[in-house]
Amino acid sequence: MIKTQVLVIGSGPGGYTAAFRAADLGKKVVLVENHDNLGGVCLNVGCIPSKSLLHTAQIINEAKSANQLGINFSNPKIDIGGVQKNKETTVNKLTAGIKALAKARKVDVMTGYAKFLSNSQVKLEGTDDIIEFEHCVIAAGSRVTKLPMFPFEDERVMDSTDALLVDDIPKRMLVVGGGIIGLEMATIYDALGSEITIVELGEQLIPTADNDIVNPLFKRIKKIYSNIFLNTKVTKMTAIKKGIKVSFEGKNAPETDTFDKVLVSIGRSPNGHLLDAEKAGIAIDKDGFIATNRQMKTNVDHIFAIGDIVGQPMLAHKAVHEAKVAAEVICGQKSGFDVLTIPSVAYTDPEVAWTGKTEKELTTEGIKFKKGVFPWAASGRSLSIGRSEGITKGLFDSESGKILGMGICGTNAGELISEASLAIEMGCDMSDIALTVHAHPTLSETTAFAAEMAEGTITDLMPQKK
Amino acid sequence: MSTTKNVNLPDIGDFDSVDVIEILVKIGDLVKENDSIITLETDKATMEIPAPFSGKVTNLAIKVGDKVGHGDLILTLESDSEPTEIESEPSVKSKEPEPEVRLEDSTPPKDNPNKLDQKKEEISLDTEPKSHASPSIRKLARELGVSLSKIRGSGQKGRILAEDLKSYVKQIVTTGNIDDEVEIVPLSRIKKISGKHLTKCWTTIPHVTQFDEVNIEQMEQFRQHQKERNIKLSPLVFIMKAAVQVLKNHPNFNASLDENGENLVIKKYFNLGIAVDTPNGLVVPVVRDVGKKSLIELAKELKETSERAREGLLKPEEMRDASFTISSLGGIGGTQFTPIINSPEVAILGVSRTQIKPIWNGESFEPTAMLPLALSYDHRVIDGAEGARFMADLNQVLRNITEMLL
Numbered sequence: 001m002i003k004t005q006v007l008v009i010g011s012g013p014g015g016y017t018a019a020f021r022a023a024d025l026g027k028k029v030v031l032v033e034n035h036d037n038l039g040g041v042c043l044n045v046g047c048i049p050s051k052s053l054l055h056t057a058q059i060i061n062e063a064k065s066a067n068q069l070g071i072n073f074s075n076p077k078i079d080i081g082g083v084q085k086n087k088e089t090t091v092n093k094l095t096a097g098i099k100a101l102a103k104a105r106k107v108d109v110m111t112g113y114a115k116f117l118s119n120s121q122v123k124l125e126g127t128d129d130i131i132e133f134e135h136c137v138i139a140a141g142s143r144v145t146k147l148p149m150f151p152f153e154d155e156r157v158m159d160s161t162d163a164l165l166v167d168d169i170p171k172r173m174l175v176v177g178g179g180i181i182g183l184e185m186a187t188i189y190d191a192l193g194s195e196i197t198i199v200e201l202g203e204q205l206i207p208t209a210d211n212d213i214v215n216p217l218f219k220r221i222k223k224i225y226s227n228i229f230l231n232t233k234v235t236k237m238t239a240i241k242k243g244i245k246v247s248f249e250g251k252n253a254p255e256t257d258t259f260d261k262v263l264v265s266i267g268r269s270p271n272g273h274l275l276d277a278e279k280a281g282i283a284i285d286k287d288g289f290i291a292t293n294r295q296m297k298t299n300v301d302h303i304f305a306i307g308d309i310v311g312q313p314m315l316a317h318k319a320v321h322e323a324k325v326a327a328e329v330i331c332g333q334k335s336g337f338d339v340l341t342i343p344s345v346a347y348t349d350p351e352v353a354w355t356g357k358t359e360k361e362l363t364t365e366g367i368k369f370k371k372g373v374f375p376w377a378a379s380g381r382s383l384s385i386g387r388s389e390g391i392t393k394g395l396f397d398s399e400s401g402k403i404l405g406m407g408i409c410g411t412n413a414g415e416l417i418s419e420a421s422l423a424i425e426m427g428c429d430m431s432d433i434a435l436t437v438h439a440h441p442t443l444s445e446t447t448a449f450a451a452e453m454a455e456g457t458i459t460d461l462m463p464q465k466k
Numbered sequence: 467m468s469t470t471k472n473v474n475l476p477d478i479g480d481f482d483s484v485d486v487i488e489i490l491v492k493i494g495d496l497v498k499e500n501d502s503i504i505t506l507e508t509d510k511a512t513m514e515i516p517a518p519f520s521g522k523v524t525n526l527a528i529k530v531g532d533k534v535g536h537g538d539l540i541l542t543l544e545s546d547s548e549p550t551e552i553e554s555e556p557s558v559k560s561k562e563p564e565p566e567v568r569l570e571d572s573t574p575p576k577d578n579p580n581k582l583d584q585k586k587e588e589i590s591l592d593t594e595p596k597s598h599a600s601p602s603i604r605k606l607a608r609e610l611g612v613s614l615s616k617i618r619g620s621g622q623k624g625r626i627l628a629e630d631l632k633s634y635v636k637q638i639v640t641t642g643n644i645d646d647e648v649e650i651v652p653l654s655r656i657k658k659i660s661g662k663h664l665t666k667c668w669t670t671i672p673h674v675t676q677f678d679e680v681n682i683e684q685m686e687q688f689r690q691h692q693k694e695r696n697i698k699l700s701p702l703v704f705i706m707k708a709a710v711q712v713l714k715n716h717p718n719f720n721a722s723l724d725e726n727g728e729n730l731v732i733k734k735y736f737n738l739g740i741a742v743d744t745p746n747g748l749v750v751p752v753v754r755d756v757g758k759k760s761l762i763e764l765a766k767e768l769k770e771t772s773e774r775a776r777e778g779l780l781k782p783e784e785m786r787d788a789s790f791t792i793s794s795l796g797g798i799g800g801t802q803f804t805p806i807i808n809s810p811e812v813a814i815l816g817v818s819r820t821q822i823k824p825i826w827n828g829e830s831f832e833p834t835a836m837l838p839l840a841l842s843y844d845h846r847v848i849d850g851a852e853g854a855r856f857m858a859d860l861n862q863v864l865r866n867i868t869e870m871l872l
Contacts, residue, residue: 334608339601427598427625 004030007133009114012040014307014319015139021327023105030108037095042316045161052087057191119280135302135330142268142308154239158263170260178205180346182265196225199232210359213407216389229253270309294337296326318342341424345414353417356405356424368398372454374446378461381441387411394450401429430454475538483533495523521545599626656747667809672845675804676853679836680864686835703764708863710736710757716856720789722810739788742775749775752788805842812847816840
């Protein structure tokens with residue numbers, strides 16, 4: 001029997017952050033991870049490998065479009081082994097880094113699948129190890145949602161983890177689900193040479209974002225990809241010799257089509273039901289989410305939960321902040337999760353990023369707002385990099401002018417969105433943003449221009465009509 | 467079929483430009499005849515303008531802040547149309563699909579579908595979006611256990627600063643509690659307008675207030691007699707009548723100073739402003755030609771005017787052209803008060819509550835009804851001796867009401 005003050009289950013960004021923070025505050029910590037590598041989905045089969053591959057895709061695409069600049073590269077030869085290796089190097093560097101940090105903090109890392117025995121003990125499945133804890137942080141994350149209608153037993157039907165392996169480059173690939181993950185994978189496989197078809201049930205891609213900030217992406221990939229079927233349902237999927245035969249139900253989609261590979265990216269499900277957490281008396285809802293208060297406490301006073309397993313949005317950066325709160329509360333600090341915004345980013349080409357409220361949310365909530373939209377076609381920096389399709393949209397309280405949300409579509413949108421997140425947390429008004437001198441020419445200027453559009457002080461364009 | 471008719475501003479007295487302070491209808495509204503459609507404000511009063519007929523508002527020609535005059539177009543009403551109560555919203559701004567749920571709160575928020583009851587948190591987690599505070603200040607508030615909604619920020623645009631938190635906590639520590647709960651209630655329109663006027667009167671006129679008490683035994687007996695005959699006369703009408711009689715002998719009091727402060731404008735008419743307490747604040751209707759009216763006439767007019775004042779129905783012209791003002795708080799209480807002169811007038815009489823006092827009649831103390839009076843006058847116009855004389859004369863007339871016959 002191992003005794004510890006703090007047990008953290010799961011070593012993703014949330015888990016390792018909680019472990020490290022608790023250790024830094026003087027606790028004896030055990031960190032349990034099911035997989036060999038630390039880092040969870042994000043580092044191993046999520047954010048990091050996908051970004052490595054997206055960078056590869058970007059290089060291919062930029063080389064391809066270099067002919068517009070008067071530079072002609074011959075068609076690239078893709079060495080799949082090399083692509084995989086580069087990705088693995090990046091992942092390994094990061095996971096090794098986490099391991100080193102754990103060691104430096106004297107966090108005890110154990111490998112195994114933790115299941116609760118009671119509200120003070122877990123057992124690592126398949127071993128005799130029992131860990132007794134004073135406090136526990138559940139950071140066990142989520143997994144790809146797998147509906148039984150998809151024949152995952154055939155290796156040509158992939159989830160995002162499979163797709164990140166990049167075993168081969170299919171000629172014709174179908175992506176089921178036009179959300180962030182599906183679109184990022186489509187970006188990668190398109191660059192590598194696959195013909196992409198996307199099928200989405202909703203009326204737009206990335207249904208949680210405002211349509212206008214997704215639209216530049218939609219317009220671009222509509223031209224590049226074979227097909228994008230919106231408002232379309234996959235009704236049947238069967239593995240045949242020739243490929244994966246898929247039946248559609250939608251206005252513009254064919255009845256059936258056959259693809260060499262299919263990526264199913266229809267969402268992620270929390271792992272709440274996979275921990276025997278009920279033995280600890282922890283309340284779990286039917287979907288598998290564990291409820292917490294804003295100090296990340298579950299209904300059991302000394303057991304905390306953070307990250308994907310406590311609710312949407314399932315994002316690493318949310319988990320990290322929740323992790324610090326949990327660790328600090330365990331260590332007697334008066335911490336709480338009271339952020340005003342959690343930004344979302346799709347690392348597509350162009351990128352889509354938004355923070356704060358969307359227009360859809362403001363309308364639903366009945367909040368009156370003023371909108372400032374700046375099209376990148378009027379940005380010198382955007383034009384000079386040959387990508388003018390982007391937009392920056394600011395949403396401001398119609399009375400006070402306070403920033404409520406921002407949405408950006410364009411190159412580096414994911415980097416640009418942080419300014420708006422800071423503005424929201426600091427309670428900036430549109431004039432605070434407009435009056436801040438932004439370097440010229442930059443893409444970040446478009447944030448100030450969007451505020452100027454809303455204010456009516458824009459000079460780089462005609463002010464929008466009131 | 468429907469017809470469209472313009473609604474123009476009716477005659478509201480001789481004002482050519484009056485501020486529109488409120489528009490009570492919007493395009494698409496169905497209004498009934500006599501429903502108020504706009505509120506106008508002069509420097510003396512506010513008035514609501516009623517719709518002359520029923521109909522649907524199809525056009526608004528004015529907006530808040532405009533100045534309007536007699537005959538100006540206010541709005542257009544479509545009348546005689548069959549009332550289509552369930553009209554669709556007049557302006558749908560975009561073609562984008564409207565979310566099915568608009569203001570009804572039937573869909574639970576998507577994220578954090580199952581947060582625990584937040585009461586379980588033992589710390590203050592105040593994310594009230596109206597509290598303008600950065601993340602580090604919110605953290606400090608949590609650590610200090612302070613709810614940000616209780617703190618008024620001293621930073622720009624009300625931003626809560628670390629100093630605000632600290633001084634708030636210091637206040638709790640040093641005084642043991644924090645009794646700073648306040649409620650902010652906007653002043654009524656009447657108070658906002660009269661406030662400016664009163665400030666000007668108080669700060670520009672050198673006030674002197676002369677006090678006196680009047681033996682009103684005779685008046686009280688007379689009033690008692692009339693009461694038995696079912697004629698109700700308040701002391702105020704006697705005071706009004708007596709005031710006019712005295713004003714006639716002291717014309718400087720029935721006057722105003724011209725704008726340069728060089729000439730006295732002596733008025734040959736005797737219009738008395740009577741301060742009236744209304745639910746929205748003080749108003750001063752004017753009773754004209756008091757000298758020519760009998761006590762009974764005055765009593766009747768006063769009753770009617772006060773009632774209309776309380777209902778907010780006075781017209782601006784009913785509050786103009788006073789030559790002298792009386793403010794009576796006798797019905798409420800108090801021994802004395804110092805009234806503020808209602809510029810451009812030069813004097814005002816304040817009346818407090820009658821008290822029975824022991825008065826020496828030369829042989830013994832006699833219980834006597836004594837009426838307290840306070841005369842504020844503009845010292846630029848009236849000397850102290852004149853003020854005292856005016857008061858003595860007024861006392862004389864009120865003490866011997868038969869002198870009013872003179």
